[in-house]
Amino acid sequence: xxxxxxxxxxxxxxxxxxxxxxxxxxxxxxxxxxxxxxxxxxxxxxxxxxxxxxxxxxxxxxxxxxxxxxxxxxxxxxxxxxxxxxxxxxxxxxxxxxxxxxxxxxxxxxxxxxxxxxxxxxxxxxxxxxxxxxxxxxxxxxxxxxxxxxxxxxxxxxxxxxxxxxxxxxxxxxxxxxxxxxxxxxxxxxxxxxxxxxxxxxxxxxxxxxxxxxxxxxxxxxxxxxxxxxxxxxxxxxxx
Numbered sequence: 001x002x003x004x005x006x007x008x009x010x011x012x013x014x015x016x017x018x019x020x021x022x023x024x025x026x027x028x029x030x031x032x033x034x035x036x037x038x039x040x041x042x043x044x045x046x047x048x049x050x051x052x053x054x055x056x057x058x059x060x061x062x063x064x065x066x067x068x069x070x071x072x073x074x075x076x077x078x079x080x081x082x083x084x085x086x087x088x089x090x091x092x093x094x095x096x097x098x099x100x101x102x103x104x105x106x107x108x109x110x111x112x113x114x115x116x117x118x119x120x121x122x123x124x125x126x127x128x129x130x131x132x133x134x135x136x137x138x139x140x141x142x143x144x145x146x147x148x149x150x151x152x153x154x155x156x157x158x159x160x161x162x163x164x165x166x167x168x169x170x171x172x173x174x175x176x177x178x179x180x181x182x183x184x185x186x187x188x189x190x191x192x193x194x195x196x197x198x199x200x201x202x203x204x205x206x207x208x209x210x211x212x213x214x215x216x217x218x219x220x221x222x223x224x225x226x227x228x229x230x231x232x233x234x235x236x237x238x239x240x
Contacts, residue, residue, distance in 0.1 A: 001221065002065050004082040006058040006075070014072040019048065019056065022230040028075075029058075032066035042066070045223045045234040047100045061234055063221065087220055087237070089213040098236045099124075100203045102227040111226065113200030118142055120202045121149045127224055132215030133208040152206035199227050207240055 008015045018025035029046055033039040042062040049057050060066065068080045103114040103123040114120050118140075128135050128150075135150035210216055223233030 002062050002082055002084050004060040004066055004080050006060065006080045007077045008056040008058065009074050009077050012074045015075050026229045029060060031070040032068055043221055045228060046231055047234040048231055087217055089210050089216055091210055091213050093210040094240045095208055095237045096240045097208050098205050099224060100232055101225045102199050102232040103202055104226055115200055117154050118149060120154055121152060124152065124204055125150050131219040131224060132210065132212035134211050135206065135208055152204050155203040155205065199230065
């Protein structure tokens with residue numbers, strides 16, 4: 001796999017547009033992979049991070065090498081570094097992780113966002129079991145009862161609105177933080193009416209233990225949860 005880090009130029013109008021618009025960000029990143037078939041082979045995952053020094057970086061993970069010469073002029077402060085890496089994982093290994101995800105549940109045939117912190121953590125616990133890792137547990141009191149849940153930090157995020165055009169329709173996408181909002185979808189006809197989709201957004205930071213190294217490698221390649229085109233699903237690991 002390949003990892004790239006794009007340090008965003010705060011004076012770039014193109015970059016600031018993309019930071020405010022995950023649809024546009026996805027379009028910009030996709031240009032680094034040529035044809036539709038090449039883009040599918042790349043399995044593009046990305047996440048926007050704000051560092052402690054205030055710098056904004058876009059971490060991009062792909063199966064094939066990107067061509068960042070396709071970025072708009074002055075989009076980054078410097079040429080994005082790209083490194084090739086192969087995850088070396090072993091069962092029972094302990095690692096630090098970060099994941100920005102879109103926690104949802106299917107109800108009445110529809111995908112609905114989860115906004116309560118406890119519900120998000122239980123969603124993560126279910127995903128962990130299927131993705132080849134486990135999470136340390138803690139006991140917390142909820143509504144007068146002691147419950148066990150992952151000992152993971154949940155970081156709330158802000159709210160942005162994006163818009164595109166698809167088959168003659170104005171389409172708006174909105175990502176919502178862990179506190180405000182609800183999941184909904186309104187679809188208009190192909191007459192220029194507005195389509196809206198709300199996404200729950202949560203960033204998880206914590207420690208995991210590898211239970212199935214092969215499954216976890218697949219998880220790293222494929223990401224976790226829905227809405228990957230909008231900057232969700234990238235799992236980052238490092239030594240604990």
